[in-house]
Amino acid sequence: MTATAPEARSTGPGTPPPGRRERKKQRTREALIDAAFRLFAEKGFDATTVEEIADAVDVSARTFFRYFASKEDVALTFQEEQQEAVLAALAERPAGEPVMTALRRTVVAIARAAERGDLGFDPDRFRCMMTLTADSPTLLAGSLEHAQKKQHLTTLAVAARMGVDPETDLRPHVAAATVVCVFRAAADAMRCGSMGFTSMAEAVDAAFALLEEGVNFPAGPASPESG
Structure with a gap:
């Protein structure tokens, strides 16, 4: 699955482009979402853990919780x-x-x-x-x-x-x-x-x-x- 976002969430005219740190955070967030949906499709929602989602992106569970409160939030x-x-x-x-x-x-x-x-x-x-x-x-x-x-x-x-x-x-x-x-x-x-x-x-x-x-x-x- 490809990480995407609908046009409704894009920045409007005159909005300055995000900085390097923000772009990195957005890439990490999208990678977590992509990994989560891949695991959900393979294992089901209930059988997938936060740790597995984080491991798939090579980050810690603590990092995961900086972006999402739970795996429900990701879904x-x-x-x-x-x-x-x-x-x-x-x-x-x-x-x-x-x-x-x-x-x-x-x-x-x-x-x-x-x-x-x-x-x-x-x-x-x-x-x-x-x-x-x-x-x-x-x-x-x-x-x-x-x-x-x-x-x-x-x-x-x-x-x-x-x-x-x-x-x-x-x-x-x-x-x-x-x-x-x-x-x-x-x-x-x-x-x-x-x-x-x-x-x-x-x-x-x-x-x-x-x-x-x-x-x-x-x-x-x-x-x-x-x-």
Whole structure:
């Protein structure tokens, strides 16, 4: 797997280039991430240790902890990059576009980019992360917690698009929460394998389509007992 970072994390015009020390630190960080995902793919998340990740880069565990609090933090770097890319892409959507439509098009585009390796994403890491969260309850819990902690950023972005105050309007919170729900529903659909989806982006698109259409689904036929 190649160490990469999405364009959303690049420096903007006029930003001075990082110095030699910062470049070295960034190379070490990326090497740790690359080694971690390689080991995760080979051994699984739970079976991989911090010491093994550090050894693969020829640094100490102490050095590892200068960059990451845990191996969960390493695994979740991909999710962090995805979330940053979603926020950047959402800000570029047309101002008059309805909120759920803007979220759908933004999130589907980033999912496709992650799968294809566009925008600087590593598709191997994306596939690895999908497998890891399916196989490791520990990492799945960490992924959900991380997404919920970052949800307020999406809430603020949606509120700005709507021109409302998130302190007094519930709608941006509900809209932002749907992004987390859609990803989980799409991941479950992919893991199930019986709905015919061929990619995560396709499953995400289908889930958002349901939200755009409305989720007040009709009840099923009354059972004999209820009649």
